[in-house]
C-alpha cells in the first residue's frame with residue numbers, strides 16, 4: 313500500500329511559526345452621535361479601513377452605537393451592518409464589549425455624564441466636544457488620570473488641523489510664549505465676505521446661513537464663545553495652566569461695520585476674529601492674556617490670508633521659533649479625520665483593551681504635574697496693542713486738535729490718513745493708528761475724543777502677530 317509521506321516542517325519553520333505573534337484583538341469602539349461628525353467617522357473608517365488598520369497595528373471596529381432614534385442612526389450609517397444599536401448612551405458607556413467610547417453628540421449636560429461614566433468603567437474616550445471640555449475638562453481629565461484612561465479631543469480644536477498634538481507632543485520641549493489663531497470658521501467666512509464683497513454683517517451672515525456655514529442661531533459662533541472654548545483648551549496645553557474659560561475676554565464680530573473692514577483694508581490690514589494667548593511678565597510673575605476679539609492683522613500675514621471657513625494657528629516657542637498650522641476647521645470628514653487619528657493613537661497602545669490602567673501616557677491637558685503655581689490671567693485693561701481709531705466726523709474735524717487730545721490722554725499716534733467714506737455722500741474719515749497702548753487707556757481716550765470732537769469714533773485692536781516684544 314502506498315503510504316503518503318508525512319511532511320514534517322523543518323526546524324526553522326517550527327521556530328518561525330512559534331515566533332509569529334497572534335494578531336492583536338480589534339479595538340472595539342462604541343459611538344454616541346451619528347450626525348455630521350459621527351457619520352463622517354463611519355464613512356472614512358470604512359473607506360480607509362485597510363490603511364487605518366495597517367497604521368494602527370490592529371483592526372478598529374465600530375461595534376455599538378447609541379442614539380435617541382436608532383432607526384435614524386442606522387440610516388446614517390448605511391444600515392449599520394454588524395453594529396449593536398442602543399437607545400441609551402449610558403448603557404454604551406458601561407458596555408463590557410467596548411474599549412473606546414466616541415462622544416460625538418455635543419452639549420455639556422448629558423455628555424458629561426456619558427464621558428464620566430465611560431472613564432469610570434475603564435474605557436478610553438474620544439470626543440470632538442469643545443464646549444464640554446472647556447467647561448468640565450479639568451474634572452474629566454482628573455477622572456481619566458485616576459482611572460488610567462485616555463481622554464482625547466484633537467477634533468475639538470481646529471477640526472482637521474492637529475494643533476493639540478502639535479502643542480502637547482510636537483512642541484512639548486518648548487516654552488510657549490504666545491499663540492494666535494483663527495479658530496471659528498463661521499466668523500471667518502462672514503469676515504471674508506465683508507472684505508471681499510463689501511457686504512455688511514447681516515448680509516454676510518444670511519449668505520453664510522444659506523450655504524450651511526452658519527447655524528440658524530449663530531450666537532455661539534459670531535459672539536466668540538466657540539473660539540473662547542478652543543482658546544481655553546489651547547492655553548491649557550501651551551502654558552500648563554488649568555482650563556480657564558471664565559478668564560477669557562470675549563468679544564464677537566456682530567457689531568462690526570463694513571466701514572471698519574474697509575478702513576482696515578485701506579491701511580493694509582484684514583479684520584479677523586482672533587483668539588490670542590500670550591505670556592507676559594507681571595510684577596515678577598508669569599501671567600497669561602486670554603482674549604478673543606476682532607483685530608486688524610497685516611494683510612500679508614498667514615493668518616490674514618485664511619479665507620472662508622479655514623482655521624489657522626500661529627505658535628511661538630522658545631526653541632522652535634514660530635510655527636504655523638492651517639486647514640479645514642470643521643465639516644464631516646475633516647473632523648472625522650481628527651477623531652480617527654485619536655482612535656489610531658489608542659489602538660497603538662499595547663494595553664488598550666486591558667482592564668488595568670494604561671499608565672501615565674499622554675496627559676489630557678498637556679502636563680502631568682503643573683510646575684509651580686498656575687500662571688495668573690491678566691485682565692484686559694493693561695493688555696497693550698496698537699489700535700485703529702476711525703473717526704466719522706459729524707462736522708469739520710481739526711486733525712491737530714485730535715492729535716493734541718489723544719496726547720493729553722497719553723496715546724501716541726504712529727500713522728494717520730484720510731479715507732473716502734464707505735457710503736456715497738458721506739464725509740471723509742480720519743484713520744489713526746496708535747502705538748501699543750493699554751486697552752483701558754485706549755477706551756478712555758476714545759470716549760474723550762468722541763465727547764471732544766462730536767465725531768463717532770470706532771476703535772479696533774491691531775494684532776501684529778509677530779513674536780512678542782517688550783513694547784507690546
Ligand SMILES: NC(=O)c1ccc[n+]([C@@H]2O[C@H](COP(=O)([O-])OP(=O)(O)OC[C@H]3O[C@@H](n4cnc5c(N)ncnc54)[C@H](OP(=O)(O)O)[C@@H]3O)[C@@H](O)[C@H]2O)c1
Nearest residue numbers: 345346347348349350379380416417418440441642643647
Ligand atoms: N460639525 C462639525 O464640523 C464639528 C467640528 C468640530 C467639532 N464638532 C463637535 O462634534 C460634536 C457633534 O457635532 P455634529 O456637527 O456632528 O452634530 P449633529 O450633526 O447635530 O449630530 C449630533 C448627533 O448626536 C445625537 N444626539 C444628540 N443628543 C443626543 C442624546 N441625548 N442621546 C443620543 N444621541 C444624541 C444626534 O441624534 P439625533 O439625530 O437624535 O438628534 C446626532 O446623531 C459637537 O460637540 C460639535 O461641537 C463638530
